[in-house]
Amino acid sequence: MTNFLRKYRPFVSAGIEEAIVYRANFLLFALGNTLGAFVTYFLWKAVFQSSTNSSLSGFTFPEMVLYIFLSFFTGILTSSDGSSSVGDEVKDGSIAMRILKPISFTANYFYEEIGSKLIDVGVLAVPLFGGILIYQIVGTGTPVLNLGNLLLYFFSATVAYLINFYFNICFSFTAFFFRNLWGSNVLKNALVIFMSGSLVPLAFFPPVLQNVLKVLPFSSLLYTPVMLYLGKYSMQQTISVLLLQIFWLIFFIFLAKIIWHFAIKHLSIQGG
Amino acid sequence: MSMIEVSNLTKDFRKTIKSPGLVGAFKSLIKPKYETFEAVKNLSFEVPKGEILGFIGANGAGKSTTIKMLTGILTPTSGYCRINDKIPQEDRQNYVKDIGVVFGQRTQLWWDLPLRETYSVLKEIYNVPDKNFYKRMDFLNEVLDLNDFITSPVRTLSLGQRMRADIAASLLHNPKVLFLDEPTIGLDVSVKDKIRHAIEQINQEEQTTIILTTHDLGDIELLCNRVFMIDHGQEVFDGTIKQLKNRFGHIREIEFELVNAEDANRLNFSQFGSAIEYSQNEKNVRVKFDSSKVSVPDVIRLTLSQVDVQDISVKDADIEDIVRRIFRKEAAEHD
Numbered sequence: 261m262t263n264f265l266r267k268y269r270p271f272v273s274a275g276i277e278e279a280i281v282y283r284a285n286f287l288l289f290a291l292g293n294t295l296g297a298f299v300t301y302f303l304w305k306a307v308f309q310s311s312t313n314s315s316l317s318g319f320t321f322p323e324m325v326l327y328i329f330l331s332f333f334t335g336i337l338t339s340s341d342g343s344s345s346v347g348d349e350v351k352d353g354s355i356a357m358r359i360l361k362p363i364s365f366t367a368n369y370f371y372e373e374i375g376s377k378l379i380d381v382g383v384l385a386v387p388l389f390g391g392i393l394i395y396q397i398v399g400t401g402t403p404v405l406n407l408g409n410l411l412l413y414f415f416s417a418t419v420a421y422l423i424n425f426y427f428n429i430c431f432s433f434t435a436f437f438f439r440n441l442w443g444s445n446v447l448k449n450a451l452v453i454f455m456s457g458s459l460v461p462l463a464f465f466p467p468v469l470q471n472v473l474k475v476l477p478f479s480s481l482l483y484t485p486v487m488l489y490l491g492k493y494s495m496q497q498t499i500s501v502l503l504l505q506i507f508w509l510i511f512f513i514f515l516a517k518i519i520w521h522f523a524i525k526h527l528s529i530q531g532g
Numbered sequence: 533m534s535m536i537e538v539s540n541l542t543k544d545f546r547k548t549i550k551s552p553g554l555v556g557a558f559k560s561l562i563k564p565k566y567e568t569f570e571a572v573k574n575l576s577f578e579v580p581k582g583e584i585l586g587f588i589g590a591n592g593a594g595k596s597t598t599i600k601m602l603t604g605i606l607t608p609t610s611g612y613c614r615i616n617d618k619i620p621q622e623d624r625q626n627y628v629k630d631i632g633v634v635f636g637q638r639t640q641l642w643w644d645l646p647l648r649e650t651y652s653v654l655k656e657i658y659n660v661p662d663k664n665f666y667k668r669m670d671f672l673n674e675v676l677d678l679n680d681f682i683t684s685p686v687r688t689l690s691l692g693q694r695m696r697a698d699i700a701a702s703l704l705h706n707p708k709v710l711f712l713d714e715p716t717i718g719l720d721v722s723v724k725d726k727i728r729h730a731i732e733q734i735n736q737e738e739q740t741t742i743i744l745t746t747h748d749l750g751d752i753e754l755l756c757n758r759v760f761m762i763d764h765g766q767e768v769f770d771g772t773i774k775q776l777k778n779r780f781g782h783i784r785e786i787e788f789e790l791v792n793a794e795d796a797n798r799l800n801f802s803q804f805g806s807a808i809e810y811s812q813n814e815k816n817v818r819v820k821f822d823s824s825k826v827s828v829p830d831v832i833r834l835t836l837s838q839v840d841v842q843d844i845s846v847k848d849a850d851i852e853d854i855v856r857r858i859f860r861k862e863a864a865e866h867d
Contacts, residue, residue: 269656270652270653270657271653274649274653277644277645277649278642278644278645281644281645356600356605356635356638357638357639357640359605359624359628360603360605360631360633361628361640361657362626362628362658363625363657364625524624525621527606
């Protein structure tokens with residue numbers, strides 16, 4: 261185990277250093293995303309103002325505000341860039357250099373991403389989560405801050421990140437067959453945003469669709485941790501959504517292994 | 533026992549055939565047509581431990597495809613290679629521990645980090661003990677002169693520096709087999725020299741088996757005990773550089789820059805017969821001949837006696853020339 265850590269630790273620090281090299285890029289990314297969250301906020305504000313009900317599909321306006329910013333924060337926390345970077349590397353052939361190293365391909369990506377994620381979350385977590393907490397404390401009619409829910413949230417968000425990482429790795433291996441991932445990546449992102457509840461809470465969908473989406477892995481990526489934080493689940497529901505998350509994590513870990521086994525035989529390095 | 537054993541190695545690629553133009557692009561989008569392209573056909577050879585093998589051929593001959601199969605990046609369509617007693621495709625992580633690879637067109641260095649960081653990452657990846665690592669770095673510093681730029685981020689390095697850094701990176705873990713795919717491409721003479729010297733020294737001190745692909749005859753002549761030439765994915769020659777030259781002639785090329793372009797009409801090399809041929813482009817006259825049959829001084833003397841010359845340059849034949857000649861010879865034998 262210590263040997264294992266020693267082998268992959270440099271990737272974490274290399275990931276951190278690379279993230280720092282491109283810090284301007286990252287700050288612009290964070291700014292753009294924050295703007296997006298505010299656009300969503302004003303949209304929902306208009307929706308609630310024009311409605312005669314004070315609660316829509318079980319959400320009061322303060323809960324909705326929390327949902328918007330929390331799902332935005334969770335989106336950053338659990339985002340995984342594996343599919344676009346593997347796609348790029350397959351396209352330009354630089355993936356060859358990774359395959360030539362005596363290390364696990366997946367672990368290599370994972371530790372590099374952990375490095376840059378530490379920076380991302382470190383920079384964003386304090387202002388953003390601070391803002392969420394302040395809103396909860398001073399805002400009127402907001403859900404009460406609950407330590408148990410907070411812990412559940414962080415556990416569930418960590419699992420969500422791992423699911424997302426392996427999901428993206430599985431997805432990225434299709435680049436070995438298609439040679440270029442850009443198109444399918446755009447489609448995938450649109451579907452994930454819709455089905456994970458990051459655009460609209462799943463509770464707003466028709467019951468039939470809701471039931472389907474809640475079982476699919478996408479709800480585990482974002483909806484589950486956010487709803488846990490908001491305390492929307494009973495004890496029994498909490499246990500079942502967490503078990504579902506763990507099931508999907510194991511599923512994607514194995515799927516990644518199986519796809520890798522076949523994909524590596526299909527790889528053709530382009531150029532050079 | 534051989535370090536590298538290649539047996540009936542074959543690689544087919546499936547290519548989409550696209551008819552020209554926009555209509556063609558749509559056609560191939562809806563109903564793609566495929567064509568099988570044999571990049572490597574039935575290659576077999578062995579390389580004993582400690583040998584430097586020059587692997588040559590024209591562009592698109594299948595050199596890089598072969599190297600990619602040997603290093604385990606590509607899976608052969610049929611046949612196999614066994615290197616250091618391992619099949620690269622079967623046990624990738626274990627196999628790559630003992631090899632070093634440099635692709636002239638790519639880099640294994642961390643693009644955004646100072647060069648030194650790449651080496652410390654590699655040290656951990658390959659689990660190189662501290663003592664060996666420092667000894668190795670000292671040696672590589674000495675032969676490849678890395679010290680001037682070891683603290684610079686890799687993206688700021690020049691091509692020559694990057695290539696030296698890449699070669700050092702491939703040698704840190706003291707590999708048993710080293711694959712160099714065009715390590716001197718685009719480099720100036722002094723950097724080429726350093727790199728050749730380093731390769732030679734590594735080979736002598738560590739008995740490293742090396743496969744080298746190149747277009748530079750200089751690399752081959754200085755480094756390789758043996759040359760393996762392929763074309764259209766097939767073996768066309770396997771032997772020493774001396775045998776290659778004996779068999780296919782010492783082709784030389786001399787370029788004369790004339791004072792007056794019209795003088796070229798007065799040139800007459802008929803006394804040398806078919807061993808010589810020449811072409812003219814305004815003031816420049818290129819004369820190609822077999823130096824085992826016609827001597828360089830004779831050609832120069834004859835030319836100078838016939839026309840006024842401003843400048844003369846003598847060139848060795850490059851690999852492409854030899855390959856082209858092999859084919860002409862084979863074609864002639866078939867007729």
